Amino acid sequence: MLMEDVLKHPTRVLSNRQREQFVEEGCLVVEDVADEKWLKRLNQAMQDMVDASREITESDDRFILEEGHGPETPRLRRLSSPVTHHETFWEFASQSKSADVAADLCGPDVKFYHSKLNFxxxxxxxxxxxHQDIPAWPHTDYSPVTVGLYLDDCTSEQGPLLGIRGSHKPPMHSMYDKDRNWTLRIPEEDLPSGWQDDVVELKGPAGSAVIINCRVIHGSAANASDRMRPILLNVYSSADSMPYMANPIPNPYEGAIVRGKPARFSCHDPRGCELPPDWSGGYVGPWQHQSR
Ligand SMILES: O=C(O)CCC(=O)C(=O)O
Structure with missing residues:
Protein backbone atom coordinates (compact mmCIF):
# COMPACT_ATOMS: atom_id res chain seq x y z
CA MET A 1 0.00 0.00 0.00
CA LEU A 2 1.31 3.44 -0.84
CA MET A 3 1.85 5.78 2.11
CA GLU A 4 -0.79 8.25 0.90
CA ASP A 5 -3.36 5.43 1.31
CA VAL A 6 -1.94 4.23 4.64
CA LEU A 7 -2.50 7.72 6.01
CA LYS A 8 -6.24 7.48 5.30
CA HIS A 9 -6.53 4.88 8.10
CA PRO A 10 -6.53 5.80 11.80
CA THR A 11 -3.62 4.55 13.90
CA ARG A 12 -3.95 1.79 16.50
CA VAL A 13 -1.00 2.37 18.82
CA LEU A 14 1.10 5.23 17.47
CA SER A 15 0.13 8.86 17.85
CA ASN A 16 -0.45 10.85 14.67
CA ARG A 17 2.68 12.78 15.55
CA GLN A 18 4.77 9.61 15.71
CA ARG A 19 3.43 8.49 12.35
CA GLU A 20 4.14 11.88 10.80
CA GLN A 21 7.68 11.72 12.16
CA PHE A 22 8.16 8.29 10.58
CA VAL A 23 6.82 9.52 7.23
CA GLU A 24 9.19 12.51 7.32
CA GLU A 25 12.32 10.92 8.77
CA GLY A 26 12.03 7.23 7.85
CA CYS A 27 12.96 6.03 11.34
CA LEU A 28 11.54 6.27 14.83
CA VAL A 29 11.91 4.90 18.36
CA VAL A 30 8.76 3.95 20.26
CA GLU A 31 9.04 2.93 23.91
CA ASP A 32 6.98 0.21 25.64
CA VAL A 33 6.22 -1.90 22.59
CA ALA A 34 6.98 -4.95 24.78
CA ASP A 35 5.99 -4.98 28.45
CA GLU A 36 7.80 -6.80 31.29
CA LYS A 37 5.94 -10.05 30.60
CA TRP A 38 6.95 -10.15 26.94
CA LEU A 39 10.52 -9.14 27.76
CA LYS A 40 10.84 -11.97 30.27
CA ARG A 41 9.57 -14.53 27.76
CA LEU A 42 11.65 -13.19 24.87
CA ASN A 43 14.82 -13.05 26.96
CA GLN A 44 14.27 -16.65 28.08
CA ALA A 45 13.77 -17.70 24.45
CA MET A 46 16.95 -15.85 23.50
CA GLN A 47 18.87 -17.60 26.30
CA ASP A 48 17.56 -21.00 25.12
CA MET A 49 18.87 -20.25 21.65
CA VAL A 50 22.24 -18.98 22.91
CA ASP A 51 22.58 -22.24 24.85
CA ALA A 52 21.70 -24.23 21.71
CA SER A 53 24.53 -22.45 19.88
CA ARG A 54 27.20 -23.72 22.29
CA GLU A 55 27.62 -26.95 20.35
CA ILE A 56 28.00 -25.18 16.99
CA THR A 57 31.50 -24.57 15.64
CA GLU A 58 30.73 -23.00 12.26
CA SER A 59 28.09 -20.56 11.09
CA ASP A 60 25.11 -22.26 9.48
CA ASP A 61 21.65 -21.25 8.32
CA ARG A 62 20.56 -20.80 11.96
CA PHE A 63 23.48 -19.10 13.73
CA ILE A 64 26.03 -16.58 12.44
CA LEU A 65 28.96 -16.83 14.83
CA GLU A 66 31.39 -14.13 15.88
CA GLU A 67 35.15 -14.78 16.35
CA GLY A 68 35.89 -16.42 19.71
CA HIS A 69 32.62 -18.38 19.84
CA GLY A 70 32.87 -21.65 21.79
CA PRO A 71 30.90 -23.86 24.18
CA GLU A 72 32.00 -21.85 27.23
CA THR A 73 31.98 -18.45 25.56
CA PRO A 74 29.10 -18.18 23.09
CA ARG A 75 29.49 -15.15 20.82
CA LEU A 76 26.82 -14.70 18.15
CA ARG A 77 26.17 -12.13 15.50
CA ARG A 78 22.77 -13.37 14.50
CA LEU A 79 20.10 -15.97 15.04
CA SER A 80 18.48 -16.16 11.59
CA SER A 81 14.72 -16.56 11.57
CA PRO A 82 14.04 -16.76 15.33
CA VAL A 83 10.34 -17.34 14.50
CA THR A 84 11.33 -20.71 13.01
CA HIS A 85 13.30 -21.84 16.03
CA HIS A 86 11.25 -20.81 19.07
CA GLU A 87 7.49 -20.33 19.24
CA THR A 88 7.76 -17.34 21.59
CA PHE A 89 9.30 -15.31 18.78
CA TRP A 90 6.43 -16.08 16.42
CA GLU A 91 3.87 -15.31 19.14
CA PHE A 92 5.53 -11.95 19.63
CA ALA A 93 5.74 -11.18 15.90
CA SER A 94 2.09 -12.05 15.31
CA GLN A 95 0.23 -11.35 18.55
CA SER A 96 1.87 -8.32 20.14
CA LYS A 97 1.95 -4.56 19.72
CA SER A 98 4.79 -5.10 17.21
CA ALA A 99 2.25 -6.04 14.49
CA ASP A 100 0.01 -3.11 15.52
CA VAL A 101 2.93 -0.73 15.00
CA ALA A 102 3.42 -2.25 11.54
CA ALA A 103 -0.31 -1.77 10.79
CA ASP A 104 0.01 1.93 11.64
CA LEU A 105 2.82 2.31 9.13
CA CYS A 106 1.95 -0.01 6.25
CA GLY A 107 -1.85 -0.14 6.40
CA PRO A 108 -4.44 -2.21 8.24
CA ASP A 109 -3.73 -5.45 6.32
CA VAL A 110 -0.29 -6.64 7.37
CA LYS A 111 1.80 -9.54 6.14
CA PHE A 112 4.83 -11.08 7.86
CA TYR A 113 8.02 -11.43 5.80
CA HIS A 114 10.98 -12.58 7.93
CA SER A 115 12.88 -12.04 11.17
CA LYS A 116 16.35 -12.07 12.67
CA LEU A 117 17.79 -11.60 16.15
CA ASN A 118 20.96 -9.52 15.91
CA PHE A 119 23.36 -9.52 18.84
CA HIS A 131 23.05 0.49 3.87
CA GLN A 132 19.44 0.35 2.66
CA ASP A 133 17.47 -2.85 3.25
CA ILE A 134 15.00 -3.13 0.41
CA PRO A 135 17.45 -4.05 -2.41
CA ALA A 136 18.19 -7.26 -0.44
CA TRP A 137 14.50 -8.24 -0.55
CA PRO A 138 12.62 -6.13 -3.13
CA HIS A 139 8.83 -5.91 -3.06
CA THR A 140 6.38 -4.35 -5.52
CA ASP A 141 6.09 -1.29 -3.26
CA TYR A 142 8.07 0.35 -0.45
CA SER A 143 5.68 -0.50 2.38
CA PRO A 144 7.99 -3.06 4.10
CA VAL A 145 8.95 -1.91 7.55
CA THR A 146 11.30 -3.37 10.16
CA VAL A 147 10.16 -3.27 13.77
CA GLY A 148 13.28 -3.91 15.88
CA LEU A 149 12.78 -4.60 19.58
CA TYR A 150 15.55 -3.99 22.12
CA LEU A 151 15.50 -6.96 24.50
CA ASP A 152 17.71 -5.04 26.93
CA ASP A 153 18.41 -1.35 27.50
CA CYS A 154 20.45 0.11 24.67
CA THR A 155 22.71 3.12 25.27
CA SER A 156 25.07 4.99 22.93
CA GLU A 157 28.02 2.77 23.98
CA GLN A 158 26.27 -0.47 23.01
CA GLY A 159 26.12 0.26 19.28
CA PRO A 160 22.46 1.26 18.83
CA LEU A 161 21.02 1.46 15.35
CA LEU A 162 21.78 4.76 13.63
CA GLY A 163 19.52 6.22 10.97
CA ILE A 164 19.98 9.10 8.53
CA ARG A 165 16.83 11.18 8.78
CA GLY A 166 15.00 11.69 5.48
CA SER A 167 17.32 9.38 3.51
CA HIS A 168 14.37 7.22 2.40
CA LYS A 169 13.13 9.96 0.05
CA PRO A 170 15.85 10.48 -2.63
CA PRO A 171 16.69 7.84 -5.25
CA MET A 172 18.39 4.87 -3.64
CA HIS A 173 22.09 4.03 -3.60
CA SER A 174 23.53 0.91 -5.20
CA MET A 175 24.31 -1.96 -2.82
CA TYR A 176 27.01 -3.17 -5.23
CA ASP A 177 30.57 -1.88 -5.51
CA LYS A 178 32.05 -0.68 -8.81
CA ASP A 179 33.09 -4.27 -9.72
CA ARG A 180 29.47 -5.47 -9.29
CA ASN A 181 30.10 -7.27 -6.01
CA TRP A 182 27.12 -7.19 -3.67
CA THR A 183 28.42 -5.32 -0.61
CA LEU A 184 25.22 -4.03 1.07
CA ARG A 185 27.25 -0.97 1.93
CA ILE A 186 27.18 2.74 1.08
CA PRO A 187 30.64 4.34 1.28
CA GLU A 188 30.50 7.54 3.35
CA GLU A 189 32.01 9.52 0.46
CA ASP A 190 28.87 8.74 -1.55
CA LEU A 191 26.55 10.32 1.05
CA PRO A 192 25.32 13.89 0.39
CA SER A 193 27.31 16.66 2.07
CA GLY A 194 26.14 17.47 5.59
CA TRP A 195 24.75 13.94 6.15
CA GLN A 196 26.34 13.87 9.60
CA ASP A 197 23.81 16.47 10.80
CA ASP A 198 20.96 14.07 10.05
CA VAL A 199 22.30 11.04 11.90
CA VAL A 200 19.96 9.98 14.67
CA GLU A 201 20.84 7.49 17.42
CA LEU A 202 17.97 5.05 17.71
CA LYS A 203 18.41 3.94 21.32
CA GLY A 204 16.06 3.28 24.22
CA PRO A 205 15.20 1.19 27.25
CA ALA A 206 14.38 -2.52 26.98
CA GLY A 207 11.02 -2.95 25.28
CA SER A 208 11.55 0.00 22.91
CA ALA A 209 11.07 -0.56 19.20
CA VAL A 210 13.28 0.96 16.53
CA ILE A 211 11.22 1.32 13.38
CA ILE A 212 13.01 1.49 10.05
CA ASN A 213 11.52 2.31 6.66
CA CYS A 214 12.85 -0.16 4.07
CA ARG A 215 14.59 2.63 2.07
CA VAL A 216 16.16 4.58 4.93
CA ILE A 217 19.97 4.57 5.23
CA HIS A 218 20.99 3.00 8.52
CA GLY A 219 23.86 1.18 10.24
CA SER A 220 25.39 0.86 13.70
CA ALA A 221 28.73 1.16 15.52
CA ALA A 222 30.59 -1.60 17.38
CA ASN A 223 29.65 -2.33 20.99
CA ALA A 224 32.18 -0.54 23.21
CA SER A 225 30.41 -1.48 26.44
CA ASP A 226 30.46 -4.59 28.60
CA ARG A 227 26.73 -5.21 28.03
CA MET A 228 25.23 -7.19 25.20
CA ARG A 229 22.94 -5.48 22.68
CA PRO A 230 20.26 -7.88 21.44
CA ILE A 231 17.70 -6.57 18.93
CA LEU A 232 14.85 -8.68 17.55
CA LEU A 233 14.05 -7.49 14.01
CA ASN A 234 10.68 -8.41 12.49
CA VAL A 235 9.94 -7.35 8.92
CA TYR A 236 6.35 -6.78 7.80
CA SER A 237 4.74 -5.31 4.69
CA SER A 238 1.25 -4.36 3.63
CA ALA A 239 -0.70 -7.40 2.46
CA ASP A 240 -0.76 -6.16 -1.15
CA SER A 241 3.03 -5.75 -1.41
CA MET A 242 4.54 -8.75 -3.19
CA PRO A 243 8.18 -9.90 -2.87
CA TYR A 244 9.55 -10.90 -6.27
CA MET A 245 12.94 -12.41 -5.41
CA ALA A 246 13.87 -15.34 -3.13
CA ASN A 247 13.60 -14.49 0.57
CA PRO A 248 17.17 -14.42 1.98
CA ILE A 249 15.73 -15.75 5.28
CA PRO A 250 13.01 -18.21 4.20
CA ASN A 251 10.63 -19.25 6.96
CA PRO A 252 7.29 -21.03 7.38
CA TYR A 253 5.45 -17.80 8.24
CA GLU A 254 6.38 -15.77 5.16
CA GLY A 255 3.13 -14.29 3.83
CA ALA A 256 1.11 -14.95 7.00
CA ILE A 257 -1.48 -12.21 7.55
CA VAL A 258 -0.92 -10.87 11.08
CA ARG A 259 -3.42 -8.00 10.98
CA GLY A 260 -6.47 -7.46 8.76
CA LYS A 261 -7.13 -9.58 5.69
CA PRO A 262 -5.32 -10.93 2.60
CA ALA A 263 -5.10 -8.70 -0.48
CA ARG A 264 -7.04 -9.26 -3.70
CA PHE A 265 -4.84 -7.02 -5.87
CA SER A 266 -1.13 -6.24 -5.70
CA CYS A 267 0.19 -2.73 -5.12
CA HIS A 268 2.96 -1.36 -7.39
CA ASP A 269 5.15 1.64 -6.71
CA PRO A 270 6.40 3.13 -10.00
CA ARG A 271 9.94 3.50 -8.57
CA GLY A 272 11.84 0.32 -9.45
CA CYS A 273 14.37 -1.35 -7.17
CA GLU A 274 17.92 -2.61 -7.73
CA LEU A 275 17.92 -6.43 -7.70
CA PRO A 276 19.99 -8.54 -5.30
CA PRO A 277 21.96 -11.67 -6.17
CA ASP A 278 19.86 -14.86 -6.28
CA TRP A 279 19.52 -15.98 -2.66
CA SER A 280 17.78 -19.26 -3.46
CA GLY A 281 21.08 -21.16 -3.13
CA GLY A 282 21.59 -19.84 0.43
CA TYR A 283 22.33 -16.57 2.20
CA VAL A 284 25.43 -15.95 4.28
CA GLY A 285 24.29 -12.82 6.14
CA PRO A 286 25.34 -9.22 5.60
CA TRP A 287 28.68 -9.09 7.43
CA GLN A 288 30.48 -11.34 4.95
CA HIS A 289 29.40 -9.07 2.07
CA GLN A 290 30.21 -5.84 3.91
CA SER A 291 33.74 -7.00 4.78
CA ARG A 292 34.69 -7.07 1.07
O1 LIG B 1 22.11 -5.05 14.16
C1 LIG B 1 22.43 -3.94 13.73
O2 LIG B 1 23.11 -3.16 14.40
C2 LIG B 1 22.03 -3.46 12.37
C3 LIG B 1 21.01 -4.32 11.73
C4 LIG B 1 20.64 -3.88 10.37
O3 LIG B 1 20.87 -2.78 9.97
C5 LIG B 1 19.98 -4.82 9.47
O4 LIG B 1 19.80 -6.02 9.83
O5 LIG B 1 19.61 -4.39 8.36
Missing part, protein backbone atom coordinates in the same frame (compact mmCIF):
# COMPACT_ATOMS: atom_id res chain seq x y z
CA UNK A 120 26.27 -7.29 19.58
CA UNK A 121 28.42 -9.07 22.08
CA UNK A 122 30.19 -6.92 24.73
CA UNK A 123 33.52 -5.43 23.67
CA UNK A 124 33.32 -6.27 19.98
CA UNK A 125 29.99 -6.81 18.35
CA UNK A 126 30.82 -5.68 14.86
CA UNK A 127 29.92 -2.40 13.25
CA UNK A 128 27.19 -2.46 10.60
CA UNK A 129 28.02 -0.28 7.56
CA UNK A 130 25.53 2.24 6.13
Missing amino acids: KWPKGGHKFDW
Whole structure:
Protein backbone atom coordinates (compact mmCIF):
# COMPACT_ATOMS: atom_id res chain seq x y z
CA MET A 1 0.00 0.00 0.00
CA LEU A 2 1.31 3.44 -0.84
CA MET A 3 1.85 5.78 2.11
CA GLU A 4 -0.79 8.25 0.90
CA ASP A 5 -3.36 5.43 1.31
CA VAL A 6 -1.94 4.23 4.64
CA LEU A 7 -2.50 7.72 6.01
CA LYS A 8 -6.24 7.48 5.30
CA HIS A 9 -6.53 4.88 8.10
CA PRO A 10 -6.53 5.80 11.80
CA THR A 11 -3.62 4.55 13.90
CA ARG A 12 -3.95 1.79 16.50
CA VAL A 13 -1.00 2.37 18.82
CA LEU A 14 1.10 5.23 17.47
CA SER A 15 0.13 8.86 17.85
CA ASN A 16 -0.45 10.85 14.67
CA ARG A 17 2.68 12.78 15.55
CA GLN A 18 4.77 9.61 15.71
CA ARG A 19 3.43 8.49 12.35
CA GLU A 20 4.14 11.88 10.80
CA GLN A 21 7.68 11.72 12.16
CA PHE A 22 8.16 8.29 10.58
CA VAL A 23 6.82 9.52 7.23
CA GLU A 24 9.19 12.51 7.32
CA GLU A 25 12.32 10.92 8.77
CA GLY A 26 12.03 7.23 7.85
CA CYS A 27 12.96 6.03 11.34
CA LEU A 28 11.54 6.27 14.83
CA VAL A 29 11.91 4.90 18.36
CA VAL A 30 8.76 3.95 20.26
CA GLU A 31 9.04 2.93 23.91
CA ASP A 32 6.98 0.21 25.64
CA VAL A 33 6.22 -1.90 22.59
CA ALA A 34 6.98 -4.95 24.78
CA ASP A 35 5.99 -4.98 28.45
CA GLU A 36 7.80 -6.80 31.29
CA LYS A 37 5.94 -10.05 30.60
CA TRP A 38 6.95 -10.15 26.94
CA LEU A 39 10.52 -9.14 27.76
CA LYS A 40 10.84 -11.97 30.27
CA ARG A 41 9.57 -14.53 27.76
CA LEU A 42 11.65 -13.19 24.87
CA ASN A 43 14.82 -13.05 26.96
CA GLN A 44 14.27 -16.65 28.08
CA ALA A 45 13.77 -17.70 24.45
CA MET A 46 16.95 -15.85 23.50
CA GLN A 47 18.87 -17.60 26.30
CA ASP A 48 17.56 -21.00 25.12
CA MET A 49 18.87 -20.25 21.65
CA VAL A 50 22.24 -18.98 22.91
CA ASP A 51 22.58 -22.24 24.85
CA ALA A 52 21.70 -24.23 21.71
CA SER A 53 24.53 -22.45 19.88
CA ARG A 54 27.20 -23.72 22.29
CA GLU A 55 27.62 -26.95 20.35
CA ILE A 56 28.00 -25.18 16.99
CA THR A 57 31.50 -24.57 15.64
CA GLU A 58 30.73 -23.00 12.26
CA SER A 59 28.09 -20.56 11.09
CA ASP A 60 25.11 -22.26 9.48
CA ASP A 61 21.65 -21.25 8.32
CA ARG A 62 20.56 -20.80 11.96
CA PHE A 63 23.48 -19.10 13.73
CA ILE A 64 26.03 -16.58 12.44
CA LEU A 65 28.96 -16.83 14.83
CA GLU A 66 31.39 -14.13 15.88
CA GLU A 67 35.15 -14.78 16.35
CA GLY A 68 35.89 -16.42 19.71
CA HIS A 69 32.62 -18.38 19.84
CA GLY A 70 32.87 -21.65 21.79
CA PRO A 71 30.90 -23.86 24.18
CA GLU A 72 32.00 -21.85 27.23
CA THR A 73 31.98 -18.45 25.56
CA PRO A 74 29.10 -18.18 23.09
CA ARG A 75 29.49 -15.15 20.82
CA LEU A 76 26.82 -14.70 18.15
CA ARG A 77 26.17 -12.13 15.50
CA ARG A 78 22.77 -13.37 14.50
CA LEU A 79 20.10 -15.97 15.04
CA SER A 80 18.48 -16.16 11.59
CA SER A 81 14.72 -16.56 11.57
CA PRO A 82 14.04 -16.76 15.33
CA VAL A 83 10.34 -17.34 14.50
CA THR A 84 11.33 -20.71 13.01
CA HIS A 85 13.30 -21.84 16.03
CA HIS A 86 11.25 -20.81 19.07
CA GLU A 87 7.49 -20.33 19.24
CA THR A 88 7.76 -17.34 21.59
CA PHE A 89 9.30 -15.31 18.78
CA TRP A 90 6.43 -16.08 16.42
CA GLU A 91 3.87 -15.31 19.14
CA PHE A 92 5.53 -11.95 19.63
CA ALA A 93 5.74 -11.18 15.90
CA SER A 94 2.09 -12.05 15.31
CA GLN A 95 0.23 -11.35 18.55
CA SER A 96 1.87 -8.32 20.14
CA LYS A 97 1.95 -4.56 19.72
CA SER A 98 4.79 -5.10 17.21
CA ALA A 99 2.25 -6.04 14.49
CA ASP A 100 0.01 -3.11 15.52
CA VAL A 101 2.93 -0.73 15.00
CA ALA A 102 3.42 -2.25 11.54
CA ALA A 103 -0.31 -1.77 10.79
CA ASP A 104 0.01 1.93 11.64
CA LEU A 105 2.82 2.31 9.13
CA CYS A 106 1.95 -0.01 6.25
CA GLY A 107 -1.85 -0.14 6.40
CA PRO A 108 -4.44 -2.21 8.24
CA ASP A 109 -3.73 -5.45 6.32
CA VAL A 110 -0.29 -6.64 7.37
CA LYS A 111 1.80 -9.54 6.14
CA PHE A 112 4.83 -11.08 7.86
CA TYR A 113 8.02 -11.43 5.80
CA HIS A 114 10.98 -12.58 7.93
CA SER A 115 12.88 -12.04 11.17
CA LYS A 116 16.35 -12.07 12.67
CA LEU A 117 17.79 -11.60 16.15
CA ASN A 118 20.96 -9.52 15.91
CA PHE A 119 23.36 -9.52 18.84
CA LYS A 120 26.27 -7.29 19.58
CA TRP A 121 28.42 -9.07 22.08
CA PRO A 122 30.19 -6.92 24.73
CA LYS A 123 33.52 -5.43 23.67
CA GLY A 124 33.32 -6.27 19.98
CA GLY A 125 29.99 -6.81 18.35
CA HIS A 126 30.82 -5.68 14.86
CA LYS A 127 29.92 -2.40 13.25
CA PHE A 128 27.19 -2.46 10.60
CA ASP A 129 28.02 -0.28 7.56
CA TRP A 130 25.53 2.24 6.13
CA HIS A 131 23.05 0.49 3.87
CA GLN A 132 19.44 0.35 2.66
CA ASP A 133 17.47 -2.85 3.25
CA ILE A 134 15.00 -3.13 0.41
CA PRO A 135 17.45 -4.05 -2.41
CA ALA A 136 18.19 -7.26 -0.44
CA TRP A 137 14.50 -8.24 -0.55
CA PRO A 138 12.62 -6.13 -3.13
CA HIS A 139 8.83 -5.91 -3.06
CA THR A 140 6.38 -4.35 -5.52
CA ASP A 141 6.09 -1.29 -3.26
CA TYR A 142 8.07 0.35 -0.45
CA SER A 143 5.68 -0.50 2.38
CA PRO A 144 7.99 -3.06 4.10
CA VAL A 145 8.95 -1.91 7.55
CA THR A 146 11.30 -3.37 10.16
CA VAL A 147 10.16 -3.27 13.77
CA GLY A 148 13.28 -3.91 15.88
CA LEU A 149 12.78 -4.60 19.58
CA TYR A 150 15.55 -3.99 22.12
CA LEU A 151 15.50 -6.96 24.50
CA ASP A 152 17.71 -5.04 26.93
CA ASP A 153 18.41 -1.35 27.50
CA CYS A 154 20.45 0.11 24.67
CA THR A 155 22.71 3.12 25.27
CA SER A 156 25.07 4.99 22.93
CA GLU A 157 28.02 2.77 23.98
CA GLN A 158 26.27 -0.47 23.01
CA GLY A 159 26.12 0.26 19.28
CA PRO A 160 22.46 1.26 18.83
CA LEU A 161 21.02 1.46 15.35
CA LEU A 162 21.78 4.76 13.63
CA GLY A 163 19.52 6.22 10.97
CA ILE A 164 19.98 9.10 8.53
CA ARG A 165 16.83 11.18 8.78
CA GLY A 166 15.00 11.69 5.48
CA SER A 167 17.32 9.38 3.51
CA HIS A 168 14.37 7.22 2.40
CA LYS A 169 13.13 9.96 0.05
CA PRO A 170 15.85 10.48 -2.63
CA PRO A 171 16.69 7.84 -5.25
CA MET A 172 18.39 4.87 -3.64
CA HIS A 173 22.09 4.03 -3.60
CA SER A 174 23.53 0.91 -5.20
CA MET A 175 24.31 -1.96 -2.82
CA TYR A 176 27.01 -3.17 -5.23
CA ASP A 177 30.57 -1.88 -5.51
CA LYS A 178 32.05 -0.68 -8.81
CA ASP A 179 33.09 -4.27 -9.72
CA ARG A 180 29.47 -5.47 -9.29
CA ASN A 181 30.10 -7.27 -6.01
CA TRP A 182 27.12 -7.19 -3.67
CA THR A 183 28.42 -5.32 -0.61
CA LEU A 184 25.22 -4.03 1.07
CA ARG A 185 27.25 -0.97 1.93
CA ILE A 186 27.18 2.74 1.08
CA PRO A 187 30.64 4.34 1.28
CA GLU A 188 30.50 7.54 3.35
CA GLU A 189 32.01 9.52 0.46
CA ASP A 190 28.87 8.74 -1.55
CA LEU A 191 26.55 10.32 1.05
CA PRO A 192 25.32 13.89 0.39
CA SER A 193 27.31 16.66 2.07
CA GLY A 194 26.14 17.47 5.59
CA TRP A 195 24.75 13.94 6.15
CA GLN A 196 26.34 13.87 9.60
CA ASP A 197 23.81 16.47 10.80
CA ASP A 198 20.96 14.07 10.05
CA VAL A 199 22.30 11.04 11.90
CA VAL A 200 19.96 9.98 14.67
CA GLU A 201 20.84 7.49 17.42
CA LEU A 202 17.97 5.05 17.71
CA LYS A 203 18.41 3.94 21.32
CA GLY A 204 16.06 3.28 24.22
CA PRO A 205 15.20 1.19 27.25
CA ALA A 206 14.38 -2.52 26.98
CA GLY A 207 11.02 -2.95 25.28
CA SER A 208 11.55 0.00 22.91
CA ALA A 209 11.07 -0.56 19.20
CA VAL A 210 13.28 0.96 16.53
CA ILE A 211 11.22 1.32 13.38
CA ILE A 212 13.01 1.49 10.05
CA ASN A 213 11.52 2.31 6.66
CA CYS A 214 12.85 -0.16 4.07
CA ARG A 215 14.59 2.63 2.07
CA VAL A 216 16.16 4.58 4.93
CA ILE A 217 19.97 4.57 5.23
CA HIS A 218 20.99 3.00 8.52
CA GLY A 219 23.86 1.18 10.24
CA SER A 220 25.39 0.86 13.70
CA ALA A 221 28.73 1.16 15.52
CA ALA A 222 30.59 -1.60 17.38
CA ASN A 223 29.65 -2.33 20.99
CA ALA A 224 32.18 -0.54 23.21
CA SER A 225 30.41 -1.48 26.44
CA ASP A 226 30.46 -4.59 28.60
CA ARG A 227 26.73 -5.21 28.03
CA MET A 228 25.23 -7.19 25.20
CA ARG A 229 22.94 -5.48 22.68
CA PRO A 230 20.26 -7.88 21.44
CA ILE A 231 17.70 -6.57 18.93
CA LEU A 232 14.85 -8.68 17.55
CA LEU A 233 14.05 -7.49 14.01
CA ASN A 234 10.68 -8.41 12.49
CA VAL A 235 9.94 -7.35 8.92
CA TYR A 236 6.35 -6.78 7.80
CA SER A 237 4.74 -5.31 4.69
CA SER A 238 1.25 -4.36 3.63
CA ALA A 239 -0.70 -7.40 2.46
CA ASP A 240 -0.76 -6.16 -1.15
CA SER A 241 3.03 -5.75 -1.41
CA MET A 242 4.54 -8.75 -3.19
CA PRO A 243 8.18 -9.90 -2.87
CA TYR A 244 9.55 -10.90 -6.27
CA MET A 245 12.94 -12.41 -5.41
CA ALA A 246 13.87 -15.34 -3.13
CA ASN A 247 13.60 -14.49 0.57
CA PRO A 248 17.17 -14.42 1.98
CA ILE A 249 15.73 -15.75 5.28
CA PRO A 250 13.01 -18.21 4.20
CA ASN A 251 10.63 -19.25 6.96
CA PRO A 252 7.29 -21.03 7.38
CA TYR A 253 5.45 -17.80 8.24
CA GLU A 254 6.38 -15.77 5.16
CA GLY A 255 3.13 -14.29 3.83
CA ALA A 256 1.11 -14.95 7.00
CA ILE A 257 -1.48 -12.21 7.55
CA VAL A 258 -0.92 -10.87 11.08
CA ARG A 259 -3.42 -8.00 10.98
CA GLY A 260 -6.47 -7.46 8.76
CA LYS A 261 -7.13 -9.58 5.69
CA PRO A 262 -5.32 -10.93 2.60
CA ALA A 263 -5.10 -8.70 -0.48
CA ARG A 264 -7.04 -9.26 -3.70
CA PHE A 265 -4.84 -7.02 -5.87
CA SER A 266 -1.13 -6.24 -5.70
CA CYS A 267 0.19 -2.73 -5.12
CA HIS A 268 2.96 -1.36 -7.39
CA ASP A 269 5.15 1.64 -6.71
CA PRO A 270 6.40 3.13 -10.00
CA ARG A 271 9.94 3.50 -8.57
CA GLY A 272 11.84 0.32 -9.45
CA CYS A 273 14.37 -1.35 -7.17
CA GLU A 274 17.92 -2.61 -7.73
CA LEU A 275 17.92 -6.43 -7.70
CA PRO A 276 19.99 -8.54 -5.30
CA PRO A 277 21.96 -11.67 -6.17
CA ASP A 278 19.86 -14.86 -6.28
CA TRP A 279 19.52 -15.98 -2.66
CA SER A 280 17.78 -19.26 -3.46
CA GLY A 281 21.08 -21.16 -3.13
CA GLY A 282 21.59 -19.84 0.43
CA TYR A 283 22.33 -16.57 2.20
CA VAL A 284 25.43 -15.95 4.28
CA GLY A 285 24.29 -12.82 6.14
CA PRO A 286 25.34 -9.22 5.60
CA TRP A 287 28.68 -9.09 7.43
CA GLN A 288 30.48 -11.34 4.95
CA HIS A 289 29.40 -9.07 2.07
CA GLN A 290 30.21 -5.84 3.91
CA SER A 291 33.74 -7.00 4.78
CA ARG A 292 34.69 -7.07 1.07
O1 LIG B 1 22.11 -5.05 14.16
C1 LIG B 1 22.43 -3.94 13.73
O2 LIG B 1 23.11 -3.16 14.40
C2 LIG B 1 22.03 -3.46 12.37
C3 LIG B 1 21.01 -4.32 11.73
C4 LIG B 1 20.64 -3.88 10.37
O3 LIG B 1 20.87 -2.78 9.97
C5 LIG B 1 19.98 -4.82 9.47
O4 LIG B 1 19.80 -6.02 9.83
O5 LIG B 1 19.61 -4.39 8.36
